[in-house]
Amino acid sequence: MADLETFRTQTQGWLEVNAPKSLAGLPLAPDGGNWGGRRAHFDPPEMKPWLERMAERGWTAPTWPREYGGGGLETDQAKVLREELSRLRMPSPLTGFGLTMIGPTLLRYGNEEQKREHIPKICRGEIRWCQGYSEPGAGSDLASLQTRAERDGDDFIVTGTKVWTSYADLSDWIFVLVRTDPRAKKQEGITFLLIDMDAPGVSVSPILLISGKSPFSETRFEQVRVPVRNVIGEIDGGWTVAKALLGHERSMIADAFGGGAGQRKGRGGSPLADLARRYLGNGSGRLNDAVLRDEIARCELDERAFHLTVQRARDAAKAGHQPGAESSLFKVYATELNKRRTELAVRIAGPQGLGWEGPGFEAEEIDRTRQWLRARGNSIEGGTSEIQLNIIAKRVLGLPD
Ligand SMILES: Cc1cc2nc3c(=O)[nH]c(=O)nc-3n(C[C@H](O)[C@H](O)[C@H](O)COP(=O)(O)OP(=O)(O)OC[C@H]3O[C@@H](n4cnc5c(N)ncnc54)[C@H](O)[C@@H]3O)c2cc1C
Numbered sequence: 001m002a003d004l005e006t007f008r009t010q011t012q013g014w015l016e017v018n019a020p021k022s023l024a025g026l027p028l029a030p031d032g033g034n035w036g037g038r039r040a041h042f043d044p045p046e047m048k049p050w051l052e053r054m055a056e057r058g059w060t061a062p063t064w065p066r067e068y069g070g071g072g073l074e075t076d077q078a079k080v081l082r083e084e085l086s087r088l089r090m091p092s093p094l095t096g097f098g099l100t101m102i103g104p105t106l107l108r109y110g111n112e113e114q115k116r117e118h119i120p121k122i123c124r125g126e127i128r129w130c131q132g133y134s135e136p137g138a139g140s141d142l143a144s145l146q147t148r149a150e151r152d153g154d155d156f157i158v159t160g161t162k163v164w165t166s167y168a169d170l171s172d173w174i175f176v177l178v179r180t181d182p183r184a185k186k187q188e189g190i191t192f193l194l195i196d197m198d199a200p201g202v203s204v205s206p207i208l209l210i211s212g213k214s215p216f217s218e219t220r221f222e223q224v225r226v227p228v229r230n231v232i233g234e235i236d237g238g239w240t241v242a243k244a245l246l247g248h249e250r251s252m253i254a255d256a257f258g259g260g261a262g263q264r265k266g267r268g269g270s271p272l273a274d275l276a277r278r279y280l281g282n283g284s285g286r287l288n289d290a291v292l293r294d295e296i297a298r299c300e301l302d303e304r305a306f307h308l309t310v311q312r313a314r315d316a317a318k319a320g321h322q323p324g325a326e327s328s329l330f331k332v333y334a335t336e337l338n339k340r341r342t343e344l345a346v347r348i349a350g351p352q353g354l355g356w357e358g359p360g361f362e363a364e365e366i367d368r369t370r371q372w373l374r375a376r377g378n379s380i381e382g383g384t385s386e387i388q389l390n391i392i393a394k395r396v397l398g399l400p401d
Pocket of ligand 1: 131133138141164380382385
């Protein structure tokens with residue numbers, strides 16, 4: 001305990017000197033700011049020194065081993081660090097699929113050479129990763145994927161198409177599932193492969209969404225030569241690695257869309273109640289519409305309860321517990337909660353909640369409309385809600401097929 005207090009004091013001292021004060025409480029652009037990578041865009045620019053200083057200390061991945069660029073912190077020390085960052089209202093120095101998906105998967109399934117090659121670059125934010133799972137004919141039924149990888153000496157030759165690859169146009173490397181044995185039972189002929197997006201034969205075409213943005217792409221592989229040493233786990237044994245990564249992805253989605261409620265609260269009270277005061281306030285501090293009042297209170301309470309549950313799971317994960325089928329439960333709940341929250345925000349703002357462009361709307365209002373539309377995709381990405389409910393029925397509740 002005394003050690004932990006010493007750690008807190010040292011952390012406070014270091015942050016006092018190194019955390020750029022201009023970043024405190026700043027909302028970051030949803031798709032920018034701190035994703036890192038070769039084409040990193042630092043907005044605002046102080047994000048760059050903030051990332052570099054935190055990476056130098058290993059605190060972009062606080063609990064990962066020091067030998068790979070992590071901070072080597074114990075779970076309770078990492079919690080202290082989170083608390084101190086939150087107290088100072090500092091944005092996360094780095095986010096993305098490296099930290100949340102492929103990094104944890106490499107730590108568990110990668111060999112020593114793969115860990116030494118990729119994990120330090122993830123921790124320093126040098127390489128941005130994307131995920132090549134879905135295909136035009138394989139989404140919910142992922143094991144039906146058809147992208148082929150044929151052995152040619154020390155390489156595989158990869159041919160096929162992936163779709164809905166989030167941020168493929170901004171990423172440097174991709175982790176993909178490929179079919180290496182077309183004769184085996186479908187789950188058994190799949191291999192998990194890492195591919196450099198600069199490799200000859202990789203091409204990316206962005207797809208435009210209802211929100212007016214284009215955060216994902218179709219990714220094509222035409223005779224792409226990939227070294228066999230880029231296989232994670234066993235050849236034809238990629239399904240196990242793929243499922244473990246999906247557990248991390250679903251936990252990440254739950255965390256991003258529902259589990260961060262406590263942090264949002266820390267950044268200035270209850271956002272929905274603040275919005276209601278702004279658009280519907282009558283000066284008394286109380287809303288006239290009792291039904292809306294009730295809906296806001298329910299949403300805020302559900303958010304906080306869920307945040308605490310996610311926090312508990314996060315602590316368990318830091319202590320070495322790998323996310324299992326319960327990550328499906330979190331994913332369903334978080335995405336439904338996010339849809340409720342964004343829907344309520346738009347209702348509260350009334351006509352100003354439907355801004356698309358033009359001088360009649362503030363940037364924040366246009367952003368709110370787009371977030372509401374973007375939330376429609378939450379119950380599809382990372383595996384649809386129907387699929388999660390199937391997993392919960394079978395693996396959590398033990399119901400028969
Ligand atoms: C915002 C966003 C980002 C994404 N990012 C990525 C990414 O980076 N990389 C990547 O690989 N993929 C990504 N995806 C793709 C996502 O994983 C797939 O869209 C998802 O798995 C569903 O697959 P599908 O679109 O082919 O739908 P389908 O599988 O065709 O499903 C269509 C409908 O049928 C239902 N359904 C299907 N099977 C069953 C069943 N057995 N029981 C009950 N209902 C069923 C589904 O729930 C759905 O409603 C992203 C998707 C979105 C929306």
